Amino acid sequence: MATVKPRLYEESKEELISGSEAVGIACALADVDVITAYPIRPYDTVMQYVSRLKADGAFDFDFIIAESEHSQFEIVKHASAVGARTFSGSSGVGWFYAFEAITVTAGLRMPVVAMVGNRALDDPGAFGVEHNDAMAVRDLGWHLYWVATAQEALDMALMAWRIAEDPTVLLPFALSCDGSFLTHSQAIVQVPSQDQVDRFLPPYKRGTLQLHPDNPITIAPQVNEDWLMEIRRQTDEAMRRTSAVIRQAHEEFREIFGRGDPSPFIEEFMCEDAEIILVGMGTLAMPTRVAVRRLRAAGKKVGFLRIKFFRPFAAEEVQEALGDAKAVAVIDRDYSYGSPSGGGVLFHELRSTLYPLDKRPLMLNFIAGLGGREVTVDDINMMTETAQKAIDTGKIEQETTWVSVRE
Amino acid sequence: MATRAVEVVYRGIFQRTLARNIVRQIVFAARKDGKIGTAFGRYSDSPERNGIPAKQFAVVADTALELEESLAVYEATMVDVTINVDDTMCKGLESWAWYGLQPINEVTKPGGTLIVTSRQSADALLEDIHQKKDPYNLSIIPSTVSFSGLWVFKDDHTDMRALGAMCKACPELVSIKAMLESVQEQTGNEAKVASVQRAFDRGTSRPVEPGEGNTETPFSFDMPGWKTMEEGLVIRAQKEGTGFRGGEGGYTPGRSETFKKWSTRSMRPVINFDTCIKCTLCWLQCPDTVFDITPDGLYDANMEACCGCGVCEAVCPVPDCITMVGEPEFNDNSSQYDAWTADKDGYNKWMTVLVEKQKSETRTHGFHHVGGYAEEIAASEEA
Ligand code: SF4
Numbered sequence: 001m002a003t004v005k006p007r008l009y010e011e012s013k014e015e016l017i018s019g020s021e022a023v024g025i026a027c028a029l030a031d032v033d034v035i036t037a038y039p040i041r042p043y044d045t046v047m048q049y050v051s052r053l054k055a056d057g058a059f060d061f062d063f064i065i066a067e068s069e070h071s072q073f074e075i076v077k078h079a080s081a082v083g084a085r086t087f088s089g090s091s092g093v094g095w096f097y098a099f100e101a102i103t104v105t106a107g108l109r110m111p112v113v114a115m116v117g118n119r120a121l122d123d124p125g126a127f128g129v130e131h132n133d134a135m136a137v138r139d140l141g142w143h144l145y146w147v148a149t150a151q152e153a154l155d156m157a158l159m160a161w162r163i164a165e166d167p168t169v170l171l172p173f174a175l176s177c178d179g180s181f182l183t184h185s186q187a188i189v190q191v192p193s194q195d196q197v198d199r200f201l202p203p204y205k206r207g208t209l210q211l212h213p214d215n216p217i218t219i220a221p222q223v224n225e226d227w228l229m230e231i232r233r234q235t236d237e238a239m240r241r242t243s244a245v246i247r248q249a250h251e252e253f254r255e256i257f258g259r260g261d262p263s264p265f266i267e268e269f270m271c272e273d274a275e276i277i278l279v280g281m282g283t284l285a286m287p288t289r290v291a292v293r294r295l296r297a298a299g300k301k302v303g304f305l306r307i308k309f310f311r312p313f314a315a316e317e318v319q320e321a322l323g324d325a326k327a328v329a330v331i332d333r334d335y336s337y338g339s340p341s342g343g344g345v346l347f348h349e350l351r352s353t354l355y356p357l358d359k360r361p362l363m364l365n366f367i368a369g370l371g372g373r374e375v376t377v378d379d380i381n382m383m384t385e386t387a388q389k390a391i392d393t394g395k396i397e398q399e400t401t402w403v404s405v406r407e
Numbered sequence: 408m409a410t411r412a413v414e415v416v417y418r419g420i421f422q423r424t425l426a427r428n429i430v431r432q433i434v435f436a437a438r439k440d441g442k443i444g445t446a447f448g449r450y451s452d453s454p455e456r457n458g459i460p461a462k463q464f465a466v467v468a469d470t471a472l473e474l475e476e477s478l479a480v481y482e483a484t485m486v487d488v489t490i491n492v493d494d495t496m497c498k499g500l501e502s503w504a505w506y507g508l509q510p511i512n513e514v515t516k517p518g519g520t521l522i523v524t525s526r527q528s529a530d531a532l533l534e535d536i537h538q539k540k541d542p543y544n545l546s547i548i549p550s551t552v553s554f555s556g557l558w559v560f561k562d563d564h565t566d567m568r569a570l571g572a573m574c575k576a577c578p579e580l581v582s583i584k585a586m587l588e589s590v591q592e593q594t595g596n597e598a599k600v601a602s603v604q605r606a607f608d609r610g611t612s613r614p615v616e617p618g619e620g621n622t623e624t625p626f627s628f629d630m631p632g633w634k635t636m637e638e639g640l641v642i643r644a645q646k647e648g649t650g651f652r653g654g655e656g657g658y659t660p661g662r663s664e665t666f667k668k669w670s671t672r673s674m675r676p677v678i679n680f681d682t683c684i685k686c687t688l689c690w691l692q693c694p695d696t697v698f699d700i701t702p703d704g705l706y707d708a709n710m711e712a713c714c715g716c717g718v719c720e721a722v723c724p725v726p727d728c729i730t731m732v733g734e735p736e737f738n739d740n741s742s743q744y745d746a747w748t749a750d751k752d753g754y755n756k757w758m759t760v761l762v763e764k765q766k767s768e769t770r771t772h773g774f775h776h777v778g779g780y781a782e783e784i785a786a787s788e789e790a
């Protein structure tokens with residue numbers, strides 16, 4: 001376990017770094033005790049970066065290179081049980097290979113923080129971004145957050161430990177970072193000072209749940225039907241409780257670090273009075289914002305809503321943001337073969353969120369950017385036009401459209 | 408009502424095949440009567456553990472629709488016949504932690520029948536069997552307990568005898584004619600058919616009046632809800648022990664409050680305190696921390712906690728210092744150490760008689776000493 005606390009950043013400072021490097025720096029600032037790793041692109045960029053920090057003596061932590069992703073996630077789960085602050089991560093099928101460990105991590109209420117460098121699932125082997133890998137934990141009790149910028153990657157990593165380790169929550173946190181767009185491109189990031197981080201992030205204390213000889217407990221029992229519903233309900237309640245914890249942490253974050261959106265859950269971009277609102281996650285924000293700005297300049301009432309926390313999903317805020325729109329166009333960087341309307345995962349989440357509204361907007365879905373294909377401003381314009389057509393005619397011709405796919 | 412149910416209460420692993428044979432054969436036979444049925448084991452009993460009380464069921468109905476109606480409740484809460492294939496379970500069943508002690512006749516319906524394989528008399532069994540509010544019948548198949556293993560089955564016709572007795576007790580469920588035909592068809596074995604017929608012919612039952620039987624209230628627990636349970640799938644270690652029964656000197660270990668496990672056992676250790684050399688081995692090796700250490704350094708097996716595995720007997724280095732004795736010999740869990748300190752001669756006489764009797768009988772399972780299995784095989788080859 002880390003003994004000497006290195007002080008990498010006495011003063012807040014600007015750096016030109018990638019999203020992965022930003023997460024690596026957050027690990028150092030958060031004084032993470034145990035990091036486990038197993039290489040897979042694009043997540044491996046963070047592994048390389050913390051290796052360098054360790055080699056340089058800039059960040060002291062237990063670094064365990066596992067023999068597979070499964071062990072990688074088992075090890076952090078166990079380390080978390082004994083009270084260590086932990087970090088791990090993976091991508092694509094590597095993340096899937098760890099899945100047994102990933103699901104028990106939430107079941108056991110271990111606040112592991114993991115970076116998912118979003119990557120298409122094999123086959124075919126492909127490095128580019130898709131969201132299906134991280135999305136697989138959406139029902140299991142993991143926090144699931146989609147990052148849009150390197151700055152946000154750093155900020156949210158710090159938030160992640162703060163939220164996950166809260167004694168009323170104790171649920172793991174997956175930080176989803178789009179492969180390539182975030183993991184491999186560098187941007188100017190304001191790195192906070194160690195003092196700021198120390199003020200924001202208290203030490204991880206597992207209390208009476210900590211595995212320790214002085215606190216003799218056994219964890220992870222086998223149970224029968226007499227117990228499972230109660231246990232699931234407890235995790236459900238922890239997931240409900242985390243929303244308040246997220247809000248509180250977000251407020252303090254804004255106070256201490258002086259930045260952050262009004263809401264921790266969603267980002268509303270020109271949504272005020274918008275008739276068409278595009279919805280998406282992660283780095284899709286970039287081209288979409290540009291397109292929306294241009295459309296606004298041309299007098300079109302268009303806005304963009306970025307979903308940041310997919311879990312917990314802030315249904316009320318989303319209803320509030322979208323309730324007055326005439327059409328909602330959801331951009332999915334994922335797929336759900338055979339699902340209703342053949343739509344993506346985000347689309348279904350949105351449609352279900354808006355269903356209770358008295359006045360429901362028209363809902364369209366666009367599957368775009370799979371495998372790292374670029375989503376262009378023209379693509380966004382096409383989506384907006386399709387939505388406008390639906391508003392004009394009062395009907396949706398095609399609920400789900402695959403964007404920029406060769407026929 | 409045209410749906411009828413049978414439960415077979417058996418000891419996990421040792422009697423699994425026996426129980427399965429019985430419930431399956433009931434369903435096959437019911438077909439011969441033009442009925443339809445289903446046979447199943449209680450899912451929570453799996454994976455089965457040695458000796459833990461477990462259940463299998465057969466449900467038989469006149470029509471498929473009626474069968475479906477009755478299966479809306481997975482585990483029958485009322486059965487026409489309870490077949491108990493080990494009489495030591497008449498003391499009650501505790502299958503899992505928090506389950507409490509369930510009387511053997513808990514789900515036997517008013518007017519139904521409890522069938523027990525036993526060498527004991529009805530009166531002796533009723534000292535163990537908990538009383539009920541409603542009348543029912545008790546039928547005994549005179550027999551030693553039939554125990555096998557996971558992969559072997561002692562084909563001693565206990566299943567056939569249980570089936571014959573069941574047809575006698577509840578002909579509405581399956582007629583003896585259908586049963587005989589079906590057994591012939593399924594096994595092609597005349598001897599088995601004869602066993603069914605004989606058990607049917609000899610089957611008698613005795614009415615048990617309301618309030619007749621063991622008047623003790625079986626222990627039970629209130630399961631906590633999600634708001635009161637500890638989060639994080641944590642189970643606290645047992646509390647540290649105290650002095651012998653809370654007093655000075657000696658030691659009584661902390662034990663699970665909610666899983667006593669003594670209904671698991673079909674035998675219990677009987678200890679000769681005079682020959683004990685205080686070597687600690689029984690105390691050390693017992694998997695259930697059963698032994699209380701007395702202030703004078705002896706080891707008193709606490710029968711509230713003993714699962715009857717026989718490990719203490721196997722590890723005790725002094726001949727006959729610990730002997731496993733069949734559970735039917737006992738009606739309570741009282742302390743042998745207390746009995747011995749109160750009246751040493753009386754205790755030793757009682758113990759000697761029991762131990763000698765035990766030695767003269769073939770065991771249902773387990774071996775008295777290392778090498779016992781080889782001796783048993785050799786003896787059976789000679790015979
Ligand atoms: S039989 Fe002996 S070793 Fe086994 S639980 Fe009972 S006291 Fe312990």
Ligand code: SF4
Nearest residue numbers: 683684686687689723
């Ligand atoms: S193993 Fe036998 S001799 Fe040793 S302490 Fe126990 S009862 Fe006494």
